[in-house]
Amino acid sequence: MLDENQVAALEKAKAEKQAHGEIETYYPGFLVAQDTYYVGYIKGVGHIYQQTVIDTYSKIGFAKLYDRKNALVAADMLNDRIVPFFEQHDLKLMRMLTDRGTEYCGNRETHEYELYLAIEDIDHSKIKAKSPQTNGICERFNRTVQNEFYAIAFRKKIYTSIEQLQADLDTWMNSYNTQRTHSGKYCFGKTPMQTFLEGMEVARRYQLQDTGKIQPDEQVIGSSGCESENNCVSSQMASDTFFVR
Numbered sequence: 001m002l003d004e005n006q007v008a009a010l011e012k013a014k015a016e017k018q019a020h021g022e023i024e025t026y027y028p029g030f031l032v033a034q035d036t037y038y039v040g041y042i043k044g045v046g047h048i049y050q051q052t053v054i055d056t057y058s059k060i061g062f063a064k065l066y067d068r069k070n071a072l073v074a075a076d077m078l079n080d081r082i083v084p085f086f087e088q089h090d091l092k093l094m095r096m097l098t099d100r101g102t103e104y105c106g107n108r109e110t111h112e113y114e115l116y117l118a119i120e121d122i123d124h125s126k127i128k129a130k131s132p133q134t135n136g137i138c139e140r141f142n143r144t145v146q147n148e149f150y151a152i153a154f155r156k157k158i159y160t161s162i163e164q165l166q167a168d169l170d171t172w173m174n175s176y177n178t179q180r181t182h183s184g185k186y187c188f189g190k191t192p193m194q195t196f197l198e199g200m201e202v203a204r205r206y207q208l209q210d211t212g213k214i215q216p217d218e219q220v221i222g223s224s225g226c227e228s229e230n231n232c233v234s235s236q237m238a239s240d241t242f243f244v245r
Contacts, residue, residue, distance in 0.1 A: 025056040027203035028196050029086055031125075032056065033097045034077070034104070035138035036069045039150060042159055050145075051077035054137050056097070058196035059182050061141055063173055065166050074103040075116040083120060089196075091203050095123040145172070 025031045032055050039048040049069045053062040062081045066073040078096075086093045096117060098104035105126065108114040117124050149172045159165045178193045187195045 027206050028055050028057045028060075028089075028199040029091045029093045029203055030057060030206070031095050031097055032082065032093060033137050034074065035099065035142065036074070036101060036103060037138075037142045037145075038069075039065065042165075045159065045161060048162060048165070049073075050142075052138050052141055052145075053077060053082050054141055055192075055196065056137055057186055058192050058199055059137070059187060060177050060192035060196045061173060063145065063169055065162050065169065067162060069101075069103050071103050071106060071112040071114075074098075074113045078113075078116060078120075078122075089200060091200060092207055093120070093122055095125055097125050097127065100126050144176075145169075148172075 032053060034054075035052045037050040037052050039050050041047050046067050049066050051064050051066065051074060054060070062077070062085070064077050064081055066076075083093060104113055104124075105111070106114055108118055114124070149169065153159075153165070153168055153172075157168075176192070178191055180191060181187070181189050182192055182195070183189065186199065190198070
């Protein structure tokens with residue numbers, strides 16, 4: 001028979017386990033997750049890597065293919081697809097969330113990705129060291145694109161270039177963002193694009209109030225990884241859950 005203190009301790013442990021890795025997201029652009037996904041090897045084309053970027057509020061997604069993974073392509077993804085998208089909608093991209101891979105972490109003065117973030121005045125947070133599976137929102141999307149796009153596309157067509165595959169991926173991504181409803185925290189059964197557009201006014205109110213900052217209690221210090229560990233935040237749930245207190 002458990003006493004009152006033991007019951008309270010068990011309930012607290014259960015709550016902490018359920019909430020492990022959750023971080024707050026207030027509006028589109030407040031926190032955007034990025035990850036590298038290895039698509040595979042195509043004979044005559046070579047190795048193919050996907051840069052995945054997901055807005056944690058709206059769940060709107062972006063994916064671009066490369067023949068390598070390094071800091072330059074990680075920065076190119078932001079410069080080519082992400083920053084222009086947010087600028088088009090007159091929103092500021094506040095913070096990126098990545099793992100501690102070498103394509104995302106390094107000396108700011110010589111590392112293309114870190115340098116790009118500094119130039120664009122974008123904050124950078126990293127998930128806990130040795131916990132790549134906890135970047136849940138990207139992990140979930142990568143499984144979805146693998147099962148619903150790549151697995152089908154590679155059975156139907158023989159690709160001879162990355163550009164050819166990218167064209168079909170772009171078509172699928174458009175459908176994912178504009179036609180497929182999402183069960184995310186703020187989507188409520190709407191598509192990611194609907195959620196993004198409806199969240200724009202929320203974003204502008206927050207940014208006018210200058211409250212778009214992750215709170216100190218969300219930061220954790222990992223044991224190893226990037227040069228600076230002051231911007232580390234707790235990892236995301238694999239179930240892709242975010243909340244606002």
